[in-house]
Amino acid sequence: MKRGFLKTSKTQARPLGPVPAPQPDSKTWASISTFLSAKFKLVRTVFSRPEYETNDSTILAVPEGLKEKIRYQECDPHGGSTPDCMTFTTLPNGMEPGEPVTECFFFPGSKEVFMNLRGFPQPMVHPSTPAFRMAATPDKGTALFSTRKLKAGDHILTERPLFVGARGAPTEYHANLTREQNTQYALNTLEQHFEISFKRMSTESKEAFMALANSHKEDGSGPLVGVVRTNGLRLSGLRPGVKGDMGSYTAVCKDISRLNHSCSPNTSARFDMLSFSYQLFAVHDIAKGEELTYQYTPINCSAAERNKALVPYGFVCACTACTNAPTSDPRRAAIEAFRPVVTEWV
Numbered sequence: 001m002k003r004g005f006l007k008t009s010k011t012q013a014r015p016l017g018p019v020p021a022p023q024p025d026s027k028t029w030a031s032i033s034t035f036l037s038a039k040f041k042l043v044r045t046v047f048s049r050p051e052y053e054t055n056d057s058t059i060l061a062v063p064e065g066l067k068e069k070i071r072y073q074e075c076d077p078h079g080g081s082t083p084d085c086m087t088f089t090t091l092p093n094g095m096e097p098g099e100p101v102t103e104c105f106f107f108p109g110s111k112e113v114f115m116n117l118r119g120f121p122q123p124m125v126h127p128s129t130p131a132f133r134m135a136a137t138p139d140k141g142t143a144l145f146s147t148r149k150l151k152a153g154d155h156i157l158t159e160r161p162l163f164v165g166a167r168g169a170p171t172e173y174h175a176n177l178t179r180e181q182n183t184q185y186a187l188n189t190l191e192q193h194f195e196i197s198f199k200r201m202s203t204e205s206k207e208a209f210m211a212l213a214n215s216h217k218e219d220g221s222g223p224l225v226g227v228v229r230t231n232g233l234r235l236s237g238l239r240p241g242v243k244g245d246m247g248s249y250t251a252v253c254k255d256i257s258r259l260n261h262s263c264s265p266n267t268s269a270r271f272d273m274l275s276f277s278y279q280l281f282a283v284h285d286i287a288k289g290e291e292l293t294y295q296y297t298p299i300n301c302s303a304a305e306r307n308k309a310l311v312p313y314g315f316v317c318a319c320t321a322c323t324n325a326p327t328s329d330p331r332r333a334a335i336e337a338f339r340p341v342v343t344e345w346v
């Protein structure tokens with residue numbers, strides 16, 4: 001899960017929020033909205049991605065973000081696409097009214113990954129007995145709890161995401177703006193793209209989406225970008241020919257996104273392509289009533305490194321591995337040292 005942000009003094013000191021000029025002149029905004037609603041406008045753009053993965057509270061997009069050039073053609077904000085166009089679409093297609101569907105904001109080629117899957121879409125497979133409930137905690141907001149004793153490997157829940165989208169939107173890079181201003185500009189553009197997907201959601205999905213936590217209220221993120229950054233699970237491998245970070249999307253779920261972080265999580269999620277849904281499994285035996293947890297960051301590093309990575313989520317982890325770092329850190333370092341050997345053999 002790539003998540004949220006921050007109320008640290010460091011962050012608040014960062015001059016991102018009221019940046020003077022990425023609210024460019026009205027002419028520039030007009031050109032963005034023209035771009036979004038354009039039918040035939042051919043715009044050469046650069047891909048500048050707000051840097052979600054930084055381990056500090058800085059969000060940087062450009063100029064390092066000039067990683068990819070996209071050509072837009074006949075972009076239809078109401079859905080549909082051409083082969084080289086960003087796509088706003090609803091998946092799976094052909095669902096009965098009321099069945100869960102996902103609003104998607106895709107790069108070229110991702111929708112086709114699903115449409116070309118033999119047998120797509122398949123029905124979602126749910127666990128035989130419900131295994132979780134959502135409840136408030138005293139100190140960690142809303143959380144999920146097990147409603148029965150679970151064994152490692154047990155299926156806890158299945159759900160289709162509310163939203164799956166690119167983690168950054170193609171934006172124009174303005175040489176006359178500062179790095180921070182371009183970052184803000186990229187965030188604003190991303191918000192506009194997410195708005196298109198949001199408007200396509202059912203009322204129920206909109207309510208569920210906006211009810212999710214937002215730890216990005218003070219860093220220049222718009223309300224939709226804030227929710228996505230706080231709650232998105234990384235979803236990789238959906239961009240043919242694009243590897244690594246640039247090939248991954250973010251997925252926001254009504255229930256799974258309520259899982260709080262632990263450095264010793266007791267669940268793991270997998271995305272099932274054919275049913276376009278996440279399935280959550282227990283990775284340890286779990287007692288009835290125990291909180292279900294998930295890892296937001298890599299966990300085989302030191303407590304200090306983990307908590308640095310968690311800064312964007314706006315909390316300090318108080319799990320036992322963090323509170324017993326002198327004991328836990330060497331153990332995790334030993335596991336990490338051993339891991340490449342295991343990987344080689346499996």
Ligand SMILES: C[S@@+](CC[C@H](N)C(=O)[O-])C[C@H]1O[C@@H](n2cnc3c(N)ncnc32)[C@H](O)[C@@H]1O
Pocket residue numbers: 003004005139140141142143212213214215230231257258259260261262313314315316317318
């Ligand atoms: C994806 S949401 C998880 C669900 C969230 N608790 C809610 O109320 O919807 C991420 C946010 O939950 C909170 N959170 C998650 N794990 C936490 C933890 N271990 N300790 C304290 N707060 C946590 C943080 O506010 C974080 O930004």
